[in-house]
Structure formats: C-alpha cells, structure tokens
Amino acid sequence: MKLVSAVIKPFKLDDVREALSEIGIQGVTVTEVKGFGRQKGHTELYRGAEYVVDFLPKVKIEAAISDDLVEQVIEAISSTANTGKIGDGKIFITPLEQAIRIRTGETGNDAL
Numbered sequence: 001m002k003l004v005s006a007v008i009k010p011f012k013l014d015d016v017r018e019a020l021s022e023i024g025i026q027g028v029t030v031t032e033v034k035g036f037g038r039q040k041g042h043t044e045l046y047r048g049a050e051y052v053v054d055f056l057p058k059v060k061i062e063a064a065i066s067d068d069l070v071e072q073v074i075e076a077i078s079s080t081a082n083t084g085k086i087g088d089g090k091i092f093i094t095p096l097e098q099a100i101r102i103r104t105g106e107t108g109n110d111a112l
Helices: 010-022 067-081
Strands: 002-008 029-035 042-046 049-053 056-065 089-095
Touching: 002 010, 002 067, 010 029, 010 056, 010 067, 056 067, 067 089
Parallel strands: none
Antiparallel strands: 002 056, 002 089, 029 056, 042 049
C-alpha cells in the first residue's frame, strides 16, 4: 500500500477528484494548506500599501491506495493538475505500513 499526497492549486481540485474517481479511487482527504516553493510568493497592494505574500494557498490531497494503482494515480493527478505554469504543485508517494477500517476492523487493502 502507498500513501499519495499531492499539493496542487485550489482551482484544480474538482478536476483531480473526478480523475481519481474515474480510475477507482473511492476516498481522498483534502486539506487547505499554504506554502511556497520556487514560486516564492508574490507582492500585493492593499489600501495603498505593498506587502509580500510568502505563503500561497494550496490544496493537499491524500489517498491511501494499493500498489497496483500507483502509476495510474500519478498520471491522473499530473495530467489534470498541470497548467504548465510555476506553482502547479508536487506529488509525494510514501509506503503505507497498515490501514484499518474502524467500523468493520478490516485491515490492509480490504480497508481501502
């Protein structure tokens, strides 16, 4: 099992969710986050004063998946979240040791 975490632009969330649903991903966790990478924020003008916005709003999507779906999930997220501009985001894949469905007690891939 793997845990896929993707940080993307907020307006791409619905597209990514639909793409994941099409390949059979049934559940995701979505968190509103802030951060920066190479994009390094930007400056804004508010009431005549200029200030720097270091942390940009992003959305973090997490999904626990079986090993055989990893490449499909990466492709689905990459193709739908891509705008071709800086700040499109990142995808992280980490090993997932165990998953347990609280309601039924199922474990492993059955819990996904």
